[in-house]
Amino acid sequence: MVAMRLIAGTTGPGSADRPDAVSVAGRTLSSEALLGASLAVADEVHGATVVAVDATPTLETVVAVLGGLLAGAAVVPVPADAGPAEREHILRDSGAHHTLTDVDVTRRSSSSYPVPAPDDAALIMYTSGTTGAPKGVVHTHASLEAGVDAVAEAWDWTPDDRLVHGLPLFHVHGLVLGVLGATRAGSPLVHTGKPQPERYAAAGGTLYFGVPTVWSRVCAQPAAARALTRARLLVSGSAALPVPVFERLHALTGHRPVERYGMTETLITISSRADGPRRAGHVGFPVRGVQTRVDAEDGAIGELSVRGPMLLRRYVHQPADLVDGWFRTGDIARKDPDGWHRIVGRASxxxxxxxxxxxxxxxxxxxxxxxxxxxxxxxxxxxxxxxxxxxxxxxxxxxxxxxxxxxxxxxxxxxxxxxxxxxxxxxxxxxxxxxxxxxxxxxxxxx
The missing domain is CATH 3.30.300.30 (ANL, C-terminal domain)
Structure with a gap:
């Protein structure tokens, strides 16, 4: 379901072929070529239930992930910096039948595949493993659709946008939002290869994704920062954006960045909105379909729990830690009386x-x-x-x-x-x- 509908944003029936549907480090595919190359990958892995992808910041990774989804396989992005022990654990634990390492983006196919069921596994993403061995988080086509559609609604993300980022393609931020979100919205994607300020400045985007380190480096190069004044929206996530960086970015670009909150298990559940105010140090309000609660009284800090349609369905080999649909995030937060959320950090x-x-x-x-x-x-x-x-x-x-x-x-x-x-x-x-x-x-x- 998510495979066909995500890629249909730029390649569906009646849509014009975009010459710049996706560009990674200067290499570009049109929407027609992207579909043909992805279907060629789908032909290669058809029949496999779990497929691993070496998730490097390349055009090959984008095509491999989309091809695996189109074939109906659960795709496992393997971190580009994974050491031998971590890589072995991910491949063994996920049960990957095939690992895509040498994808040829010049191949084309016109095959067709049935639409996967909403509850079929689509992505298996591994946690950072800070409290033990990394766990495989299973997202379905339905949870991915709910996740990318909720942020698209919050950020007014349309085919008229041009997304720019240079984030790793094995996390929620870079892959789910930064690749699947763009194809779902039908907007061109420019991946800069590396998230360098000068590459962001030259990309000419309307929508930019970055982590706090990226935005701090952008602020350290005022000329690059000022080039982003023409953008529509700057988004920061994956870690708390320091208030001084927020303020400096605002001073240089005129943009008050959108901050949002999410996890591998939950995708994005809280965000400030494109059509609303942004408050430094705060991540905003629950996105569409999400409920939140903080285990504290009178506005004090406490553990955050979330509930919504974009949450994981299970871990590999074990059920999800859900109680009545609620997921305890392990993050400490404060919910202000007016509904704004501030993430304080990890409970541990x-x-x-x-x-x-x-x-x-x-x-x-x-x-x-x-x-x-x-x-x-x-x-x-x-x-x-x-x-x-x-x-x-x-x-x-x-x-x-x-x-x-x-x-x-x-x-x-x-x-x-x-x-x-x-x-x-x-x-x-x-x-x-x-x-x-x-x-x-x-x-x-x-x-």
């Missing part, structure tokens, strides 16, 4: 219990980033004999500054109990492919 690393207070790491990080000498900041709780946990900051600075000065700076901007008790000045923060800080690695030898 970003909720700090210090001296009887519940402190969100993200709030302290934003305060640190407001200091002119601070380039990057990550905050965690570390064991403390008296307080239970001490607010501990790891900070990358651009000029010489003392740790005491940074702690005092936070205390002047937030409640004094939120100031860092310990400040480590480091050369870099450990990040994954999506730019998320890997807080489990903080404190290791690399610092």
């Amino acid at each position: 690393t970003d909720l700090i219990k210090s001296g009887g207070y519940r402190i969100g790491a993200g709030e302290v990080e934003d305060a640190l980033l407001a200091h002119p000498a601070v380039r990057e900041a990550a905050v965690i709780g570390t064991p403390h004999a008296d307080l239970g946990e001490a607010v501990t900051a790891y900070v990358v600075v651009s000029t010489t500054v003392g740790d005491g000065e940074l702690a005092d700076f936070v205390a002047r901007h937030l409640s004094i109990h939120k100031r860092p008790r310990i400040v480590h000045l480091v050369e870099a923060l450990p990040r994954n492919a999506m730019g998320k800080v890997q807080k489990k690695r903080l404190g290791g030898p690399m610092l």
